[in-house]
Amino acid sequence: MSSPLPAARARPASYDAVLAHAWTVEEFTATDVIQGTGLSRPTAIEAMEALARIGLLHELPDARQGGDYRRGRPARRFALRGDAAVLVGVDAGNVHVTATVTDLRSRALATHRTILEMDRDDPSARRTLIQGTVDAALQDAGRTRSDVLAVCVGVPAPVNAAGRSPRHPAGFWERMNPGLIDALSWAPLRRVDNDASLSAVAEGAIGAAQGCRDxxxxxxxxxxxxxxxxxxxxxxxxxxxxxxxxxxxxxxxxxxxxxxxxxxxxxxxxxxxxxxxxxxxxxxxxxxxxxxxxxxxxxxxxxxxxxxxxxxxxxxxxxxxxxxxxxxxxxxxxxxxxxxxxxxxxxxxxxxxxxxxxxxxxxxxxxxxLGTDVVVTGAIAAAAADARAHALDVWGADHVPQ
CATH class of the missing domain: 3.30.420.40 (ATPase, nucleotide binding domain)
Incomplete structure (x- = not known):
């Protein structure tokens, strides 16, 4: 069993800096971290080793074993452990629910879709169906809820910063978002958001709005x-x-x-x-x-x-x-x-x-x-952003898969 990281207020800032760097590259050495973050070599190496101990990074074979060694002492190489946890993105539409599971690098592992009877699902049944779709996608990916670091669900309703929707005159918004932020309490990082807002996240991340601020x-x-x-x-x-x-x-x-x-x-x-x-x-x-x-x-x-x-x-x-x-x-x-x-x-x-x-x-x-799955794409991007920002706040001994 791995040892948990220090609490957010106590852990060295170098841990966050190294993990942020790891998310942007396929692999790296201490020299890469030093150039990318400005950390000293001892500090960079200590942070890399600490993150490897808890399972967020893994050490790759050195340059000699990898066939890339020429002369001198081979550099130690590390990479983000993409399979350390999973992300879940959900498009919980009015007539369909789509859940996609990815690794930490947002590479898709499985997708599960469910069709609804429009305007006939009560809030409790809808909540159960959404959770069931997520669980089915996790099962298809060979994972369970305990492997999830972050989940994001998009719904066709206004959603405030706390993940809750206001009352609708006909009850539609409450039915589309039937207390999902509470139902997802099993996930360390969870977000419920408006579907169109998540489509904007997707377009900005990998779509037509890349590089655009307005x-x-x-x-x-x-x-x-x-x-x-x-x-x-x-x-x-x-x-x-x-x-x-x-x-x-x-x-x-x-x-x-x-x-x-x-x-x-x-x-x-x-x-x-x-x-x-x-x-x-x-x-x-x-x-x-x-x-x-x-x-x-x-x-x-x-x-x-x-x-x-x-x-x-x-x-x-x-x-x-x-x-x-x-x-x-x-x-x-x-x-x-x-x-x-x-x-x-x-x-x-x-x-x-x-x-x-x-x-x-x-x-x-x-x-x-981006097609039909633009909301799911945005939900995964939002979950990934949450994971990058808060992974070290929630990562602990019981979370790291063995």
Missing amino acids: YVTLLAGARLGAGVVVDGNVLRGTHGGVGEMVAFDHVTGVGTADGLGARAEAWAVEAVATGAAATSALAALPRDRLDGRAVLELAAGGDEHARAIVDRLGDVLARVVSVLGSMFDPQLVVVSGAISAGIADVVAAARASLPTDLDLPAPELVASQ
């Missing part, structure tokens, strides 16, 4: 939701309500917070029902396949009626982007989520419709390349 990520499938980043910080608000789109109920030309996918489906169903799309391939689709994705696919294939719906979506998106631009002054707006896979034509139509008489320059508008 941007908005727009989840636009079933409902509009925005993750807002200003000066490099994800905005939250008192109740977690930054990015809630109910205000668009009062914006002419937008009218509701319905997402682009939901609008495309509704307009296609209406066109088929009224006979307006009688000559379109839309009319030949069974009702259960007449959804937003089908509209976008047919539009890309040249269907005239589907193309008209895409143009309408572009007008709506342009208005949404204009309002977001005037409110938050972003450099970039990224359309993310499942709808983003076929949204290129809508984005192009929106760019052509963006007003030219705004007081501020219109933001750049792009489609995400």
